[in-house]
Amino acid sequence: MIDAQDITGLILAGGRGSRMGGVDKGLQNLNGLPMAMHALLRLQPQVGAVLINANRNLAAYESFGVPVWPDALPDFPGPLAGFMAGLEHCETPWLVTVPCDTPRFPADLVARLAAAAHEAGADAALPVTEEDGRPQVQPVFCLMKASLLESLVRFTGEGGRKIDRWIGQHRHVEVPFGDAEAFFNANTLADLRRLEP
Numbered sequence: 001m002i003d004a005q006d007i008t009g010l011i012l013a014g015g016r017g018s019r020m021g022g023v024d025k026g027l028q029n030l031n032g033l034p035m036a037m038h039a040l041l042r043l044q045p046q047v048g049a050v051l052i053n054a055n056r057n058l059a060a061y062e063s064f065g066v067p068v069w070p071d072a073l074p075d076f077p078g079p080l081a082g083f084m085a086g087l088e089h090c091e092t093p094w095l096v097t098v099p100c101d102t103p104r105f106p107a108d109l110v111a112r113l114a115a116a117a118h119e120a121g122a123d124a125a126l127p128v129t130e131e132d133g134r135p136q137v138q139p140v141f142c143l144m145k146a147s148l149l150e151s152l153v154r155f156t157g158e159g160g161r162k163i164d165r166w167i168g169q170h171r172h173v174e175v176p177f178g179d180a181e182a183f184f185n186a187n188t189l190a191d192l193r194r195l196e197p
């Protein structure tokens with residue numbers, strides 16, 4: 001079994017938000033609370049510690065009360081830069097990532113990823129949903145061993161940017177989740193309005 005205390009949760013809030021007009025998505029309000037705060041409230045009970053990865057408005061994220069780390073790689077190279085910041089500062093054997101723009105992700109996300117990784121003896125686990133009858137991997141939700149840092153440094157150093165390409169190099173499991181709506185993410189302002197009740 002992988003204990004929740006052995007897992008650090010990382011909120012990925014380091015993107016450009018270009019489809020939302022370049023705003024800092026994690027700080028956009030949904031029902032009166034910043035989206036990254038919704039993610040924090042949902043993630044905190046599932047893990048032993050939480051970190052936030054952000055590249056702008058660091059003081060605003062620091063006010064949430066958990067450590068905030070920017071990308072070590074310049075120029076917004078994508079979510080793997082956030083994974084790297086998380087792995088560099090994670091003090092537990094496992095790290096799990098969630099994006100800041102998916103406030104309804106499952107309350108049992110981490111437990112199910114951890115159970116599947118343990119059972120398969122895998123180094124990583126990713127959720128997979130079904131969309132229009134086709135499997136859809138959700139790679140920004142990724143449970144991984146903290147020891148994968150060295151591999152990620154190599155992969156990104158060679159110009160690798162795709163999460164699934166990197167995870168594909170390691171023993172991993174895909175974990176089916178029935179509720180695809182729970183993974184609905186707000187990329188645009190219209191998406192954000194859709195999430196409001």
Ligand SMILES: Nc1nc2c(ncn2[C@@H]2O[C@H](COP(=O)(O)OP(=O)(O)OP(=O)(O)O)[C@@H](O)[C@H]2O)c(=O)[nH]1
Nearest residue numbers: 012014015016017018019076077078079082099100
């Ligand atoms: N650290 C870091 N995270 C990123 C970067 N790009 C995207 N992300 C994160 O990856 C997740 C999914 O990214 P997108 O939905 O494409 O978010 P985005 O890049 O902010 O938005 P767009 O610019 O509209 O694509 C979000 O949690 C982002 O914060 C990056 O360059 N660095």
Ligand SMILES: [Mg+2]
Nearest residue numbers: 015016017018
């Ligand atoms: Mg993007």
